[in-house]
Amino acid sequence: xxxxxxxxxxxxxxxxxxxxxxxxxxxxxxxxxxxxxxxxxxxxxxxxxxxxxxxxxxxxxxxxxxxxxxxxxxxxxxxxxxxxxxxxxxxxxxxxxxxxxxxxxxxxxxxxxxxxxxxxxxxxxxxxxxxxxxxxxxxxxxxxxxxxxxxxxxxxxxxxxxxxxxxxxxxxxxxxxxxxxxxxxxxxxxxxxxxxxxxxxxxxxxxxxxxxxxxxxxxxxxxxxxxxxxxxxxxxxxxxxxxxxxxxxxxxxxxxxxxxxxxxxxx
Ligand code: NAD
Numbered sequence: 001x002x003x004x005x006x007x008x009x010x011x012x013x014x015x016x017x018x019x020x021x022x023x024x025x026x027x028x029x030x031x032x033x034x035x036x037x038x039x040x041x042x043x044x045x046x047x048x049x050x051x052x053x054x055x056x057x058x059x060x061x062x063x064x065x066x067x068x069x070x071x072x073x074x075x076x077x078x079x080x081x082x083x084x085x086x087x088x089x090x091x092x093x094x095x096x097x098x099x100x101x102x103x104x105x106x107x108x109x110x111x112x113x114x115x116x117x118x119x120x121x122x123x124x125x126x127x128x129x130x131x132x133x134x135x136x137x138x139x140x141x142x143x144x145x146x147x148x149x150x151x152x153x154x155x156x157x158x159x160x161x162x163x164x165x166x167x168x169x170x171x172x173x174x175x176x177x178x179x180x181x182x183x184x185x186x187x188x189x190x191x192x193x194x195x196x197x198x199x200x201x202x203x204x205x206x207x208x209x210x211x212x213x214x215x216x217x218x219x220x221x222x223x224x225x226x227x228x229x230x231x232x233x234x235x236x237x238x239x240x241x242x243x244x245x246x247x248x249x250x251x252x253x254x255x256x257x258x259x260x261x262x263x264x265x266x267x
Contacts, residue, residue: 002231004068006061007075008081009047011139011157012097012235016072017048018237025247030055031067034079040218054219070246074238075259077101080260081108086191093249095242096120111255114202121259122164128215129259131230132172135217135245138226139176144199146219146226148173153206153214162187162203169217 003020007013008031020028031044036246037059043054058064058095061206065071065086070093078099085108087094096109099122109118123129138146150173152166162170167181174181181197190207196202213232232238248262 001026001069001247001250002067002072003027004029004064005031005062006071006073008044009033009037009042010059010074011059012074012238014048015235015239016074016242017044019243020048021045021048021050021053021070023243023247026243028053028055029048029071030064032058032061032064034075035059059085065092068092070095070249071096072246074098074242077105077252079239081105081166084109084112084118084147085175087118088115091110091116091251093246095249096247097124097238097242103174107245110256114254116254117237117252117257118255119245119249119257119259119262121245122168123213123235123238124234124245124259125230125236126241126263127230127232128165129241129263130265131215131217132168132260134174134228134266135169136172136226137216138219138228139173141176142219142221142226146175146221147198147202149198149202149204149218151204151206151214151216151218153208153211155210155212156208159206161207163205163213163215165213165215166203166205170203170217172208173201173217173262175229 003026005013005016025037039057040059042057043052044055072095073080074097077100148165150169152163170181186200214231216227217228245262
């Protein structure tokens, strides 16, 4: 399978190029970057610290889709929707790791998924996908006497908050309680907030240093507390999961798939 990487000069992009190069059953098809990116014209593999591949970073995403069987996208929401349209037009598999998508972006992805297979996950690590499944289960077992709070910490460069993973954990907890996250999410507390509303799912966000991604789901009742925690120490886990998702999606019918579909567990 030939896999292309859009945003190949980014932190995740370089990790993906390394992962594809080192994985059996797939070859690197090339990489693209946004117009004006200073790395355009450089060798895609050299940029990732590997021996030269002869493939240069281009700003022509359409050509990359044409040369690929699947494309992996860890970029930014506006770029991701453009890539989803290209995937729909060409029928190529798209794997989306970009977070911070708004409802309008998500709608474009859902429309594109009517024409091709798209795998989207706020987090491609196996551990976090296990955490998602456990969170839904525990939230379904513990009643509203257990207040749910989600705490996340990421590196200082992250631009969206709460993280896509934290929101995914919130959706999993809400699903376990048969409620909609938008009705119970408490995303920012500051000043005189009043007492906590029963049934809310709260989010707390920390940013600093080079933290790859820490998430804890707290179930706090009178007298006891359950905490489920995942800590990523390397971006490699996300790249490994995304490449696994691309290989899994080969030949799948059009649809919007999750990493839980890829791994075969979860809700
Ligand atoms: P980054 O800023 O290092 O990389 C993003 C890259 O996308 C940059 O090189 C940028 O130039 C490029 N880009 C922007 N517009 C483009 C366009 N139109 N065409 C091609 N490339 C374009 O960021 P990062 O840390 O690599 O994270 C990227 C995204 O992936 C973020 O949304 C982040 O939250 C998400 N992420 C998801 C997971 C997951 O498992 N789902 C894990 C890590 C990061």
